[in-house]
Amino acid sequence: MSSSLVETVNLVKHFPVDNSIFAKISGAANRVVHAVDNVSITISQNETLGLVGESGSGKTTLGLTVLMLTKPTSGSVRFRGTPIETLKGSELRRIRREMQVVFQDPNSSLDPRMKVMDIVAEPLTSQMKLNHEETRERVASALEKARLERDFMVRYPHEFSGGQRQRIAIARALISNPSFIILDEPTSSLDVSVQAQILNLLVTLQNELKLSYLFISHNIDVVTYISDRVAVMYLGRVVEVADPHQIVEDPLHPYTQMLIASVPSLRDLAKKKVEATGETPSAILPPSGCRFHTRCPFARKICKITEPELVTISESRSVACHMVSDNAAYNKDT
Amino acid sequence: MASQSTLLSTQDLSVVFETPYGSVQALDHVNLTVGENEIVCLVGESGCGKSTLGLSLIGLLPMPPARIVSGKIIHKGINITSLRKNDLRLMRGTEFFMIFQEPMSSLNPVLTIENQLLEALKVRNERVNNNVETAVPKSKLRDELVRSLETVKVPDPERVLNGYPHQLSGGMRQRVMIAMALLLKPTLLIADEPTTALDVSTQDQILKLFKDLVGEELKGSVVFITHDLTLVKTFAERVAVMYAGEIVEDGPVELVLKDPKHPYTQGLLKCLPKNHKKDGSIESIPGAVPDLTDPPPGCKFNPRCKYVMDKCSRAKPQFFSTGKEHSARCFLYE
Helix, strand or coil: CCCEEEEEEEEEEEEECCCCHHHHHHCHHHCEEEEEEEECCEEECCCEEEEECCCCCCHHHHHHHHCCCCCCCEEEEEECCEECCCCCHHHHHHHHHHEEEECCCHHHHCCCCCCHHHHHHHHHHCCCCCCHHHHHHHHHHHHHHCCCCHHHHHCCHHHCCHHHHHHHHHHHHHCCCCCEEEEECCCCCCCHHHHHHHHHHHHHHHHHHCCEEEEEECCHHHHHHHCCEEEEEECCEEEEEECHHHHHHCCCCHHHHHHHHHCCCCCCCCCCCCCCCCCCCCCCCCCCCCCCCCCCCCCCHHHHHCCCCCEEEECCEEECCHHHHHHHHHHHHC | CCCCCEEEEEEEEEEEEEECCEEEEEEEEEEEEEECCCEEEEECCCCCCHHHHHHHHCCCCCCCCEEEEEEEEEECCEEHHHCCHHHHHHHECCCEEEECCCHHHCCCCCCCHHHHHHHHHHHHHHHHHCCCCCCCCHHHHHHHHHHHHHHCCCCCHHHHHHCCHHHCCHHHHHHHHHHHHHHHCCCEEEEECCCCCCCHHHHHHHHHHHHHHECCCECCEEEEEECCHHHHHHHCCEEEEEECCEEEEEEEHHHHHHCCCCHHHHHHHHCCCCCCCCCCCCCCCCCCCCCCCCCCCCCCCHHHCCCCCHHHHCCCCCCEEEECCEEECCHHHC
C-alpha cells in the first residue's frame, strides 16, 4: 500500500447535549453525544475508502471533522503527514484547496440565487483573485470534467435535474484541483438510473485525476461497488475494516453480519446470517463495553465490560470484536 | 393465484394535475387489478405516478389540483370515483387503509398512542359490529390494543400505549401504524414506501413483520409501493412497473426480475451497481424522465430506449402478452 494521504488518529468528536448556562450550573452540560469515538482510519493515494453505517452512526460527523468543518474534541487529522487540527487562517485554507466535499442534497448545497458560474468558481474566488476571463476558463474546464456543457454556467440551479445538479456540485469540488474528495451520500437523493450515471462519472474522474475518495453512504450495494476498502461504523466507532468482497461474503463483526443480512439484494450471498433485532441505542449514553453487545447474539460477559480494540486480523482487515480476536489468537497458536 | 376473484381494479384511469405551468398527466390510462388476498408491488422512479395511483385508490387525491379525467376505480363492484365524499369517508379505514412513508405525519402528535389506536378500534366496532351502544369496558379494549402491539412486536406495549408518537423511533411508529391496520382489518392495505425512511436493519424487521402478518393476522390484499426493485422479491407475488404515469410491465415477480421484457425494466435492473466491476461502466438509462406537461409522442420511453423503432414515436403501444400472466407495453412483443 502506498503512503497514506489522509489519516485520522484516535479522532473524537463529542457534541454537548445542552450548552445553556442553566445546564452548566446544574452539571447537565457534561452530557454529550458521542458522535465519533476514537476513530483511526487511513486513506491512501488514489484509494476509495467506503464508510457505511446506519443513521446516527457518526459517519457524516467523521467526514466533517476530517475537513475541519467542525473541530475535533481530541485526536488528530493528518493530511500528507501534517496535523491539520492546529492550522489556522491561510495555512488551513491552503490545505482546504486540496480537500473538497460533495453533499447528499444538491438542492441545499447549491445556492438558488447564484448562477452556476459563481457556484462552481467559489472555491477559487474565496482563495485568490482571478480575472473574469481566467475564472470563466477554469469553470468551463471543471464543468467539462463533470460532463456538463459550458453554456450551463449562465443558468441557475433550479433549471437543472437532480443528476445535473449533483454534477454541478462535483464540478465545484473539482475546480481547485483537489487530491481528496469526501462524497457524503452523493447518490442517495437520486433515482437508480441517475445514480448509475453519477457512479460512473466518479470512477472515471478518479482514474483520470488520481483522486482519493472517502465515500460515505448507508447503501451497502453502492459502497461495495465503488470502494477499495470499506469501514463499518456503529454508534461512533469503526467496528470493521475490510475489502468490499470480504464485507459482503465473509463479514466478521456480528454487526456487519446483521447489516449484510438486512440488505435484500445481498442476503443470499451472506454466509453467516445474524437476524436484525432491536434498535440502535442512544449515542448520549452508549452501552458499556462493546457498543453492540445489547443486540449481539454472541455477547458474553467480557463484551459488557471491556470495549474491544480494532485489531488487525490480516492484511487490509481489522475487526473490533472480542469473539473474533480470540478466535484469531487461537488459530495462531494452534 | 390465477383463480382468485378481483377485489379492486382500475379501468383506464387517467389523472391530471392542473398547475400554473400546464397540465401534468400524472396517470395515463392505468389498468391495475388487485385480486383478493393478493400482494401487488408498484415499482417506479420518482415522478412515475405510483403514489398518485395509491392515493386515487382510496380517494385521497387532492382535488383540485388533481382531476380524474377518465376511467373508473371499481372496488367490490362499486365505482368509488362516483361516490360522495361522505360515503367514501365511511370506507376509509375499514375497507382501505394506507401506510405512508413518514409515520410521524400520519400520527397525531398531541394524542397518546392509546387514544389513537382506540379511535381505530371504535371506528371498527361502530361500522362492522354495530355495537356502538353496548359499551365495552375500557380495560377490555385496552387488552385488545396491547395484543395488537404485541403482534407487531413492540416491546413493552403498556408503556408505548401511554406515550406520544415523538417518544418512539421511526421503526416503532411504523409498527404502531401496522397495529392500527390490524385493528381496522381493511380489505385493502396500501403501503406507500413504508420502509424508505428507515435504516436497513429496521427496514428488514418491518418487511419481515409484513411478510409474517399478510395472510395471517392481516387478511386482505396489499398494494406495496416502492422505488426499490430489490425489495420486490422479498414478499410480493406480482409486480407492476410504472414509467411516466403508465404501467409498462406487469407480471409475476420472479419472471419480471429474472427475465424483464420492457426495455425500461431491463434498464432499471441493469443499472444497479451490484454485479458490476468498478470500471465506470454501469449501464445506465441515458437521459431523464420526460416532462409530463409535454410528454413525448408515442411510447413515452422512446427517447431513452435503445431498441427504438420508427413507429415508437408515432403510435402508443398496447399491452402485449410475453408469457403466462406477464405482459409489457412495448412494440417489441407485437
